[in-house]
Amino acid sequence: MTFSLTILGSSAALPTPYRFSTAQVLNVLERFFLIDCGEGTQIQFRRFKIKSSKINHIFISHLHGDHFLGIFGFISSLNLLDRKQALYIHGPFKLKNLIDQYISTFDRGLGYEIIFQPLHYDGIELIYEDDKVTVESIPLRHRIPTCGFIFKEKERLRNIKGEVIKELKVPIKCLQQIKEGEDYVDDSGKIFPNKNLTTDPPKPRSYAFISDTAKNPQIIEHIKDIDLLYHEATFADEGKKRAKQTGHSTARQAAEIAKLAKAKQLILGHFSNRYKSLEPLLIEAKEEFSNTDLAIDGKVFNIPLSKHN
DSSP states (O other), X not given: OOEEEXXXXXXXXSOOSSOOBXXXXXXXXXXXXXXXXXXXXXXXXXXXXXXXXXXXXXXXXXXXXXXXXXXXXXXXXXXXXXOOSOEEEEEOHHHHHHHHHHHHTXXXXXXXXEEEEEOOOSSOEEEEEOSSEEEEEEEOOSXXXXXXXEEEEOOOOOEEOHHHHHHHTOOGGGHHHHHTTOOEEOTTOOEEOHHHHEEOOOOOOEEEEEOSOSOOGGGGGGSTTOSEEEEEOOBOGGGHHHHHHHTOOBHHHHHHHHHHHTOSEEEEEOBOTTOSOOHHHHHHHHTTOSSEXXXXXXXXXXXXXXXXX
């Protein structure tokens, strides 16, 4: 029951020898989502031994180069690897035109279909759903239209108490309804409360990717109680003025958002290349929100299962 995030790139506009441009892979119950695709993303897939063939959905937050320029090489490599299944790309509408132009330069086109789903920026929006997980886009406050993404597990069915079910000789045909929370009524009409037949499922897990943005308290209500929050932290306190000018956040501001949202854990990322050491950013953030960590290329963050409160 995996819910894990792998950092592929953690740098802001200019990559460094140790920090690639923004990209992440989120594994939710063996559904692999690529979040942003900065330059060099496919190299990081190989470096960290993640199979690119597992990616069926790519989410691009906005059209600044450090968040999407890697997608062209990624598309090409998937073609060279003889991909056949469709690839879904969720991103700004203008990205579709760029991808179409790129594909048109292929001698024989692609061997697989790209299905483009444009983002909107007028409010929070459900952009993906299956039987296990939902993905929502959330508009941010940057210099150009930019979205963040919120990934949530759906509530699981209740867990059957096997010994009780066996003792009561509950028919198999009734198990689904019991898992869904219904009581069991035997042939004599006796009612067995569901709470005696099942236990609570684990609490659904959640992850929020807050890409490039100035400090934006409006997002707090949408990421309330999030298990894992990634929030850009391009600058330390000394760069607060520059952050405001460029539509970015400081580490402290990211931590303030995490604190107000009552997040369980905060990850800082999108670091300016001016910082050779990231320790000052971490220290400043922890002064506001203690459970803070750094997005380091290759680092994996696991969200364990937990019980309902």
